[in-house]
Amino acid sequence: MSRVDPSEPVAQAHPTEPDSTATFPADRDGEDGMGLRSVTVERFEEIRRRLADGRGVREIARALGCSRDTVREVRDGLRQSPAAPKIGKDPLWMRQVDWATVVHELGLGHPLKFIWEEKAQALTTYSNFWKQFYRKFPQHRQADITAREFAAGERVEVDYAGDPIEWIELATGEIRKAYIFVAGLGFSQLLFAWAAEDMKSRNWLGAHRRMYAFYGGVPHVTVPDCLKQGVLKCHLYDPDLNPGYAQLARDFSTAVVPARPDHPRDKAIVEGLVKILMRYVRFRHRRTRFTSLHQINQALSECAQRINARRHSRFGVSRRERFEALERAALKALPVHDVDTGEWLTATLHPDCYVLVEAVLYSAPHIHRHKKLRIKLTENHVEIFLNLERLAIHPRSRHRDGRRIKIDAHFPPASQAYYEATPQRLLSQSRFIHPELHRLFVELFNDDVYGNLRRAQGFVRSCTKEINTAGHEVASQRIAAAIVTMRRYDKYRVPYFQALLAQARKQTTTVTGESREIVRRPGNPMLRYAAGADRPVDIFAAVPSDSIQEK
Numbered sequence: 447m448s449r450v451d452p453s454e455p456v457a458q459a460h461p462t463e464p465d466s467t468a469t470f471p472a473d474r475d476g477e478d479g480m481g482l483r484s485v486t487v488e489r490f491e492e493i494r495r496r497l498a499d500g501r502g503v504r505e506i507a508r509a510l511g512c513s514r515d516t517v518r519e520v521r522d523g524l525r526q527s528p529a530a531p532k533i534g535k536d537p538l539w540m541r542q543v544d545w546a547t548v549v550h551e552l553g554l555g556h557p558l559k560f561i562w563e564e565k566a567q568a569l570t571t572y573s574n575f576w577k578q579f580y581r582k583f584p585q586h587r588q589a590d591i592t593a594r595e596f597a598a599g600e601r602v603e604v605d606y607a608g609d610p611i612e613w614i615e616l617a618t619g620e621i622r623k624a625y626i627f628v629a630g631l632g633f634s635q636l637l638f639a640w641a642a643e644d645m646k647s648r649n650w651l652g653a654h655r656r657m658y659a660f661y662g663g664v665p666h667v668t669v670p671d672c673l674k675q676g677v678l679k680c681h682l683y684d685p686d687l688n689p690g691y692a693q694l695a696r697d698f699s700t701a702v703v704p705a706r707p708d709h710p711r712d713k714a715i716v717e718g719l720v721k722i723l724m725r726y727v728r729f730r731h732r733r734t735r736f737t738s739l740h741q742i743n744q745a746l747s748e749c750a751q752r753i754n755a756r757r758h759s760r761f762g763v764s765r766r767e768r769f770e771a772l773e774r775a776a777l778k779a780l781p782v783h784d785v786d787t788g789e790w791l792t793a794t795l796h797p798d799c800y801v802l803v804e805a806v807l808y809s810a811p812h813i814h815r816h817k818k819l820r821i822k823l824t825e826n827h828v829e830i831f832l833n834l835e836r837l838a839i840h841p842r843s844r845h846r847d848g849r850r851i852k853i854d855a856h857f858p859p860a861s862q863a864y865y866e867a868t869p870q871r872l873l874s875q876s877r878f879i880h881p882e883l884h885r886l887f888v889e890l891f892n893d894d895v896y897g898n899l900r901r902a903q904g905f906v907r908s909c910t911k912e913i914n915t916a917g918h919e920v921a922s923q924r925i926a927a928a929i930v931t932m933r934r935y936d937k938y939r940v941p942y943f944q945a946l947l948a949q950a951r952k953q954t955t956t957v958t959g960e961s962r963e964i965v966r967r968p969g970n971p972m973l974r975y976a977a978g979a980d981r982p983v984d985i986f987a988a989v990p991s992d993s994i995q996e997k
Contacts, residue, residue, distance in 0.1 A: 795815050797815055
């Protein structure tokens with residue numbers, strides 16, 4: 447057992463205060479003349495542990511191969527651990543930076559690099575800036591992340607930005623929100639962004655189509671979040687996809703592999719791109735007031751283009767250069783024909799033969815009333831299905847004001863008659879029946895629209911029946927004559943009009959009968975003239991004698 451030097455106490459109550467400007471002495475050779483090793487973090491912690499156990503300075507120095515002065519400095523607190531940050535004087539350029547403003551801008555979510563470009567780019571490099579910033583404000587240092595590697599054309603990750611961008615509608619002064627769709631390729635991390643008025647399925651699917659067109663190809667895997675527009679029911683191994691989203695995946699030949707719920711690291715690339723993009727947009731346009739979605743999309747396109755063209759710190763080239771050189775050729779080809787994928791909904795056909803879709807009413811055949819129908823919403827059409835049978839297709843309306851879009855053949859006869867009872871439709875029908883009838887309807891509607899509406903219906907029905915019976919040419923003459931008679935007596939009544947048509951039919955039949963040529967057989971004793979002769983015929987000569995009659 448080694449002895450403890452009595453002249454070297456284990457602890458001192460009042461250590462000598464060193465000069466504040468003095469530097470820590472370097473290790474020197476011990477009494478045995480053996481070269482001493484430098485103090486590492488492990489050796490520093492071992493010295494502290496042995497001092498806490500009550501070991502002497504000489505014993506610790508001999509055992510660890512260091513000088514007694516080093517042990518004394520650790521014991522007295524004059525030497526710090528090598529892991530501790532070195533405290534020195536701040537560089538002169540740090541005095542010219544308003545650090546309070548830097549911390550405030552960083553707290554608003556702006557990237558530190560953008561703040562350096564605005565505040566200190568002329569003073570120092572970015573590496574010196576962030577090193578001194580994190581030394582001065584260590585509470586703002588972020589945790590490390592693990593970079594993942596993917597093959598070219600393997601995957602694309604998609605997500606919505608957490609915070610929407612506000613814009614003002616100038617017509618009403620209403621403050622509206624734009625939701626940002628962000629996508630990033632796994633290999634080159636090429637960024638795509640698009641803004642829409644909401645996150646509903648039509649905009650979700652439309653953003654995917656725009657994304658594939660932007661990349662000029664389709665990756666093998668598409669990784670979304672577990673939102674309802676893409677995934678109906680989350681499952682670790684076999685999630686249920688939205689039918690419209692599954693149809694889009696089939697059309698573009700890509701596999702949809704949703705990220706696990708509450709695991710944002712499954713799509714860490716797009717999570718990082720969302721942070722980079724939104725910080726950049728908010729920083730560059732923090733003094734801009736947007737007034738339309740088009741203006742927001744222009745700003746997003748400009749910022750995404752600048753980010754894609756900037757040199758990537760890990761790749762050594764920009765995202766755009768890496769994409770063009772290696773990944774574009776690895777993507778699948780886009781579909782040959784335009785793909786108009788749709789959103790699928792379920793709706794019940796109401797008794798009035800309409801289904802309600804996005805505050806617009808669309809008609810369907812009346813024989814399927816009270817049935818649940820499948821509605822497919824595409825970019826330009828609304829298709830109505832019963833099982834696998836398509837019942838109707840309508841042009842899609844964007845007005846959302848409760849208007850009705852109908853096809854006349856979808857309604858029963860009574861409803862068709864009701865919908866046809868309008869002044870405009872009656873005027874259109876009268877124009878094709880006869881010009882005089884159209885002129886009469888104009889006069890009647892100018893006098894009283896609703897009072898003469900059913901009267902005009904009666905005229906149209908009577909004329910249609912007459913045309914179907916006698917043909918258009920003959921019926922037109924009768925209709926014109928009947929209208930002239932009504933005007934002569936100033937009597938515009940449907941029964942009177944029908945009576946005039948019936949009288950015209952009788953007169954035509956009588957005149958045709960009198961002009962008909964009658965062929966008479968010669969030798970008829972009942973005829974006054976025979977063979978068209980001008981003299982009368984002797985009827986007695988024509989009668990045979992009694993002997994002949996007896997025979």
